[in-house]
Amino acid sequence: MALGNTFGGPPEMTIAQKLRDVNWLLVLLIIAVASVGFAMLYSAANGSLNPWASRQMARFGAGLVAMLIIAVTDIRIWLRYAYVIYGLGLVLLVAVEVMGFVGMGAQRWVDLGFFQLQPSEVMKIALVLALARYFHGIAMEDIGRLHLLILPLLMIAVPVALVIRQPDLGTAILMMMVGGAVCFVAGVRLWKFALAICGAVAAVPIGWQFLRDYQKERIFTFLNPERDPLGAGYHITQSKIALGSGGISGKGFMQGTQSHLNFLPERQTDFIFTMLAEEFGLIGCLGLIGLYVCILAYGVGIAVRSRNQFGRLMAMGLTTTFFLYVFINIAMVTGLIPVVGVPLPLVSYGGTALMTLLISFGFLIGVYVHRDLVIPRRPV
Amino acid sequence: MERESSRHKLFSRRAAFLVGGKLALLGVIGGRMYYLQVLERDQYQMLAEENRINLRLLPPPRGRILDRFGDELAKNRQNFRVVLIPEQTSDVGKTVRRLGEIVEIQDHQLRRIGRDLKRQRRFMPLTLVENLTWEQFASVNVKLPDLPGVQPDVGETRYYPYGDSLAHVVGYVSAVSEQDLTGDPLLELPGFRIGKNGIEKVYDVGLRGKAGNSRVEVNAYGRVIRELQRQDGQPGDDLVLTIDVGLQQAASRRLAGESASAVVMDVHNGEVLAMVSSPSYDPNAFNLGFSAKSWKALVENPRNPLTNKTIAGQYPPGSTFKMLVALAALESGVITPEHRTFCNGSTKLGRHRFHCWKWRYGGHGWTNLYEAIEQSCDIFFYDIAKKVGVEQIAEMARKFGLGERLDIDLVGQRAGLVPNKAWKLATTGVPWQTGETLITGIGQGYLLTTPLQLAVMTARLSNGGFAVQPRLVRDKAAASTGEFAEPPTSPPSLGISSSSLNAVLKGMRMVVHGRHGTARGARLEDGVKMAGKTGTAQVRRITKAERASGVRKAEEKPWEERAHGLFVAYAPADRPRYALSLVIEHGGSGAKAALVARDIMAEVLARDPLRRPAIGRLASRPPADGQG
Known part of the structure; x- marks a missing residue:
C-alpha cells in the first residue's frame, strides 16, 4: 500500500493497536444510550422484549461490530473512496425513484432482496465524507474563491433535491444543515452563508410546490395545532400531554398512561422521547440529554484533536448530524417544530437508522484512532 | 505546515462557534422541557387523566309505584335483549339476517341498527332487538353458535302490569327529549327513560333515584381497560298511591x-x-315505542284516549x-x-x-x-x-x-x-x-x-x-326513609x-x-x-x-x-x-x-x-x- 507516512508521522499501527486505541468510553456512552432505548422499547411493548427490544438489541450488536470494523479501517481508504461512496449514494437515490416501492407514503427503500436499503441514510454519511474530502483538498487561501464553492454546493443540492422528491423533508433539511455545517467549519466566509440562506429562502415558494399535501398539512398543523385536534394535530397534542403529565419525576417505568393506552402515536419510533418523558419525567429527559451532550462533547473533542483536515471535518460533520437528530426529534415531539419524522438517535426503534448511526460512530472513532495521521492535501 | 496549523485554528474557532450554537439549541430544548414538565405540569396531568379516565354513569333502578295495598302498578321488569358486538362478526348483515329468522326484526328496527352501526365504535355493544319474550330469548340463546358477535343481555325496563286501566294516573316513562335535559348527565344516558305523564312525571325526580358511577380506564379507542372505582347509586324511592x-x-x-x-x-x-x-x-307502548299506525289511531280517536278526562x-x-x-x-x-x-x-x-x-x-x-x-x-x-x-x-x-x-x-x-x-x-x-x-x-x-x-x-x-x-x-x-311532607291537617270547615x-x-x-x-x-x-x-x-x-x-x-x-x-x-x-x-x-x-x-x-x-x-x-x- 502506498499510503505511507510522507511527513514522518507515527509508524503504521496494527489492528490490535488500533483496537486498543479505540475510545472505549465513547463506546460505553453509546451502549448506555442504546440501553435507554431498549428499556423504552420494552416498556412500549407493555413489558415485553418482543417485538421491538430484542430485535433492536440484535441489530445494535451487529452495528457495534460494523462500527469497530470501520473504526480500525485506515482513514485514508475512506478519503480515497469518499467520492465513490458519494456517487454510489446518488445512484441509489435515483434508484429509489425507479425501483423503490411506496412505504409510509414515501419512496425511501431499495429492496436489495435480503435487505431494504435506505439510500438517504447512506447519503447522510456519504455527503459528509465527500464534503470532508473536498475541503481537505482545498488550500486555506483558496477557500475564499467563489468558483471553488460551486462543487460543494452542488454536492449538497443534488441529494437534497432527490430526497425532497421522495419526499422526505426531514432528511433533506438535515442534509442541508449538515452540509452547511461542514462548509462552515471548513472556513467558508459567513457572508456566503448569508447569501446561500437568502437563496434558500427565495427557493421556499418554489419548493412549496414540490411538497406533498401531507407535508403541507404538517406545517399548517404545526403553525396551528388546534386546527385539527383529532386529525393531524392529534399526535402533537397527545405528545405534549404525555410530556407535561410526566412532571419532574415521571409516572414510573411502564406506568405511562398516555403511552400504554395508545394515546401516544408511534411511541416506539419517533415519539419514544415522549414516552421516556412521561415515565421518567424531567429528570429522565435531562439524564438522556446529558448522555447525548457527553457523546457530542466526545465528537467535538475528537474533531479538534485530529491532525488532518479530513478527519476534523468528518468528525464535526458526523457529530453535527447526530446533534441534529437529537435536536430535531426532541424539538418535534415537544411541539417546537413541525413533525418531520426524524428518529431519536440510538433510542428509536428502526434498523436502518441505528445502523447508519453506528457506522457514523465507526467513522468518528476512526478519526480518533487515526488522529495523529497527517494526510497531504492531495493524496498521492 | 503553517498553513495546516492555521487551517486547524480556523477549524477550531469555527467548531467552537458551532458547538456554542448547539448548546444554545439544547438550552432551548431544556427550557421547553422545563416549561412543559414543571410549569404546565398540572394542566397536562389533568388532560392526561381526562384522556384516560371515563366516568360511566350507572343508572339507578327506578322506584316502584304501588297501590294502597302494595300491588305493583309500575315496576321494573327484566328486559331480554340481544346485542351485537360488530367487531366480533365478519359479516354484520348476515348475522342480523340469521337473527331475523329467529325473532322478527321490523324495518324501522333495521334502519336504527344501520344508523347505530355507523355511529358506534365497533367494539361497543349495539342493541339489535329488545323486550323479547322468554321463549324468544331462549331460542336466540340456543342458536348463539350460529350468531357470531351476538350476545344475550338482560337490562331493565319499566313495566305497567295493569296496562291501560291506570295509564292516566300512573302515567308513563319515555325517552328523554331535548327540552327535558337539565344538565344532569343521567338524562343523557342512551336508553334512559323519564316520567312523561301522571305520577311518573310529577314524582319523577324521587322515583329516579341517584345515579351511581364507575370510573373506568379507557384506551385511545375508548375500550375499557379496567374499572378503577365504583360508587353504587341509590335506587329511586317507592311510592304508594291511594288507589285501590x-x-x-x-x-x-x-x-x-x-x-x-x-x-x-x-x-x-x-x-x-x-x-x-x-x-x-297502554302506557307500556310509550316505553317500547309505538308503530306509526297505533299512534295515529290513538291521536285521532274522537274519544281522546290520551286525555285524563277526570x-x-x-x-x-x-x-x-x-x-x-x-x-x-x-x-x-x-x-x-x-x-x-x-x-x-x-x-x-x-x-x-x-x-x-x-x-x-x-x-x-x-x-x-x-x-x-x-x-x-x-x-x-x-x-x-x-x-x-x-x-x-x-x-x-x-x-x-x-x-x-x-x-x-x-x-x-x-x-x-x-x-x-x-x-x-x-x-x-x-x-x-x-x-x-x-x-x-x-x-x-x-x-x-x-x-x-x-x-x-x-x-x-x-x-x-x-x-x-x-x-x-x-x-x-316503608322501605324508603320515612320522611314525607307534613301530615295533612284536618281540612278546614267551609262554614256551612x-x-x-x-x-x-x-x-x-x-x-x-x-x-x-x-x-x-x-x-x-x-x-x-x-x-x-x-x-x-x-x-x-x-x-x-x-x-x-x-x-x-x-x-x-x-x-x-x-x-x-x-x-x-x-x-x-x-x-x-x-x-x-x-x-x-x-x-x-x-x-x-x-x-x-x-x-x-x-x-x-x-x-x-x-x-x-x-x-x-x-x-x-x-x-x-x-x-x-
Whole structure:
C-alpha cells in the first residue's frame, strides 16, 4: 500500500493497536444510550422484549461490530473512496425513484432482496465524507474563491433535491444543515452563508410546490395545532400531554398512561422521547440529554484533536448530524417544530437508522484512532 | 505546515462557534422541557387523566309505584335483549339476517341498527332487538353458535302490569327529549327513560333515584381497560298511591266502551281510590315505542284516549250543580227548606221562556226543596237562583272546589269555570243577564266542571262541609326513609250550617230512594243506601223548533249531539265514606249514568277499601261525622 507516512508521522499501527486505541468510553456512552432505548422499547411493548427490544438489541450488536470494523479501517481508504461512496449514494437515490416501492407514503427503500436499503441514510454519511474530502483538498487561501464553492454546493443540492422528491423533508433539511455545517467549519466566509440562506429562502415558494399535501398539512398543523385536534394535530397534542403529565419525576417505568393506552402515536419510533418523558419525567429527559451532550462533547473533542483536515471535518460533520437528530426529534415531539419524522438517535426503534448511526460512530472513532495521521492535501 | 496549523485554528474557532450554537439549541430544548414538565405540569396531568379516565354513569333502578295495598302498578321488569358486538362478526348483515329468522326484526328496527352501526365504535355493544319474550330469548340463546358477535343481555325496563286501566294516573316513562335535559348527565344516558305523564312525571325526580358511577380506564379507542372505582347509586324511592287497583280495574271494566270518567274518593281524607278515564291506552307502548299506525289511531280517536278526562274533561255540571244553588239560597236566607214553587213546565223571564225538563208532562206541580232535588225540578231552581243571584251561587261553588285547580299530583288539570258578573263583563264585554243566572241555577250556561271537582264537591257535601282536598299519593313505601311532607291537617270547615247541608243531603237521598227520585232505578241491592244526584248536561241548546216538533229520544240523535250523563253519589247514605262522580260523555241522561254509578258504588262497598289496612304511613285524621 502506498499510503505511507510522507511527513514522518507515527509508524503504521496494527489492528490490535488500533483496537486498543479505540475510545472505549465513547463506546460505553453509546451502549448506555442504546440501553435507554431498549428499556423504552420494552416498556412500549407493555413489558415485553418482543417485538421491538430484542430485535433492536440484535441489530445494535451487529452495528457495534460494523462500527469497530470501520473504526480500525485506515482513514485514508475512506478519503480515497469518499467520492465513490458519494456517487454510489446518488445512484441509489435515483434508484429509489425507479425501483423503490411506496412505504409510509414515501419512496425511501431499495429492496436489495435480503435487505431494504435506505439510500438517504447512506447519503447522510456519504455527503459528509465527500464534503470532508473536498475541503481537505482545498488550500486555506483558496477557500475564499467563489468558483471553488460551486462543487460543494452542488454536492449538497443534488441529494437534497432527490430526497425532497421522495419526499422526505426531514432528511433533506438535515442534509442541508449538515452540509452547511461542514462548509462552515471548513472556513467558508459567513457572508456566503448569508447569501446561500437568502437563496434558500427565495427557493421556499418554489419548493412549496414540490411538497406533498401531507407535508403541507404538517406545517399548517404545526403553525396551528388546534386546527385539527383529532386529525393531524392529534399526535402533537397527545405528545405534549404525555410530556407535561410526566412532571419532574415521571409516572414510573411502564406506568405511562398516555403511552400504554395508545394515546401516544408511534411511541416506539419517533415519539419514544415522549414516552421516556412521561415515565421518567424531567429528570429522565435531562439524564438522556446529558448522555447525548457527553457523546457530542466526545465528537467535538475528537474533531479538534485530529491532525488532518479530513478527519476534523468528518468528525464535526458526523457529530453535527447526530446533534441534529437529537435536536430535531426532541424539538418535534415537544411541539417546537413541525413533525418531520426524524428518529431519536440510538433510542428509536428502526434498523436502518441505528445502523447508519453506528457506522457514523465507526467513522468518528476512526478519526480518533487515526488522529495523529497527517494526510497531504492531495493524496498521492 | 503553517498553513495546516492555521487551517486547524480556523477549524477550531469555527467548531467552537458551532458547538456554542448547539448548546444554545439544547438550552432551548431544556427550557421547553422545563416549561412543559414543571410549569404546565398540572394542566397536562389533568388532560392526561381526562384522556384516560371515563366516568360511566350507572343508572339507578327506578322506584316502584304501588297501590294502597302494595300491588305493583309500575315496576321494573327484566328486559331480554340481544346485542351485537360488530367487531366480533365478519359479516354484520348476515348475522342480523340469521337473527331475523329467529325473532322478527321490523324495518324501522333495521334502519336504527344501520344508523347505530355507523355511529358506534365497533367494539361497543349495539342493541339489535329488545323486550323479547322468554321463549324468544331462549331460542336466540340456543342458536348463539350460529350468531357470531351476538350476545344475550338482560337490562331493565319499566313495566305497567295493569296496562291501560291506570295509564292516566300512573302515567308513563319515555325517552328523554331535548327540552327535558337539565344538565344532569343521567338524562343523557342512551336508553334512559323519564316520567312523561301522571305520577311518573310529577314524582319523577324521587322515583329516579341517584345515579351511581364507575370510573373506568379507557384506551385511545375508548375500550375499557379496567374499572378503577365504583360508587353504587341509590335506587329511586317507592311510592304508594291511594288507589285501590282492584276497584280501579272494576270501574274501568264498567266504563269500557264509553267515553267516560269516574272518580271515587274518601270523603274524609280525600284519598282517591279510583280514577278512571275511558277509553285509555297502554302506557307500556310509550316505553317500547309505538308503530306509526297505533299512534295515529290513538291521536285521532274522537274519544281522546290520551286525555285524563277526570281532570282535563270540562263539562257543564247540569243538575248535579243544584245542591250548591240550594245551599247558596239556604245560607243566604232567601229560602227555607220548606220553600215551595209551582212548576207547570216552564217559566217566563221577559220575552224568554225557560223550560223544566218535564215540560211535556205539565211540570212537577208544587215542589219544595227536597222534592226539587229528588225530581230535579228546573223551575224551582230557576226561581231560587233568581232570588239568590249569581254572585252567591258562584261563591258557594268555589267553596266546594269548582272553578279552580285542585291540589292533585297530576299534570294537565283544567280549572273548569264558575261564572259571575265580573267575569262575564271582563270576558265578553257584555253585562250579565238575569236569564244567565237562571241557566246557571240548573248547572248549564257558562259553568264547566271536571269530574274530579264534582267528586270533591260531593265529598265536601257529605263530610259535613269540610274542605277536603283530593290526594293521590299516600306515602313513600316503608322501605324508603320515612320522611314525607307534613301530615295533612284536618281540612278546614267551609262554614256551612249543618241544617242547610242536611236539607240538601236529604234531597240527595231521595234522588235514589224517594218515590219519584230521578235515580230510583239505581238503588243498591244489598240494603246499603246510596245518595246522589243525576245531571244531564245539554251539549247544544234545544231549539224552539225542536220543542215544537217534540224532543227526539237520545238514541235517535247522533252520538255527538246526545247530552252528557252525570251522576254524583256518596255512600253509605247514613254514614258517608265514599264519594263518587261519574260523567258519561253523550251518555244520554243522568239516570242512565246513575245505573253505571250504582254498579261502581256496589263494587266500592263490596271491596270497602277503607276498612282494610293500607300500606305506607297515613296521616290519621279524626273521623268527622258526615251528617246527622
